[in-house]
Amino acid sequence: MTLAFNNQFAEFNHNELVGWNQIEPYRNKLVVICLRDSDDHERIKMRMEIVRKIIEKQNVPIIDVFSNGNFTLGRIFSLIQLGDFTSYYLAILNDVDPTPVEVIDFLKAELEK
Numbered sequence: 001m002t003l004a005f006n007n008q009f010a011e012f013n014h015n016e017l018v019g020w021n022q023i024e025p026y027r028n029k030l031v032v033i034c035l036r037d038s039d040d041h042e043r044i045k046m047r048m049e050i051v052r053k054i055i056e057k058q059n060v061p062i063i064d065v066f067s068n069g070n071f072t073l074g075r076i077f078s079l080i081q082l083g084d085f086t087s088y089y090l091a092i093l094n095d096v097d098p099t100p101v102e103v104i105d106f107l108k109a110e111l112e113k
Contacts, residue, residue: 002090009044012051020058032062035079039072 007016023030032055034048055062065082067075091098 002094004087009047009051013047017051017054020054023058023060027058027060030060032060034062034064035067036064037067037075037079039075 034052036048040048052062065079068078069075088098
C-alpha cells in the first residue's frame with residue numbers, strides 16, 4: 001500500500017513544515033514530489049528551494065516534476081494526468097485493483113443518512 005497526501009506552497013510553510021522534525025521512524029518510507037511550473041511565482045520558487053534544503057537535511061529524497069505544455073491549462077492537465085497514471089501504476093505494482101473505492105462508498109452512504 002502507498003499512502004500519499006498533498007499540500008501546497010505557501011501553506012506547507014506553516015503547520016506541516018513543523019512536523020518534519022518528527023519523521024525519524026518513517027524517513028526511509030518517504031519521498032517528496034514537488035510539482036513545478038514555469039509560471040510559479042518567484043516567492044513560491046524561493047519557498048520551494050528553502051523547503052528543499054530543510055527536507056534534504058532529513059535525508060528524504062525530493063523529486064521535482066515539471067509541467068509540460070505551452071498553455072496554462074495544458075500544463076495543469078499534464079500534472080493531473082501524471083498523478084492519475086502514477087496512482088494507477090502504483091496500484092498495479094502493488095497487485096491492487098484500483099477501481100473499487102469501498103471507503104468512499106461508505107463515506108457517501110453515511111453522509112446520505
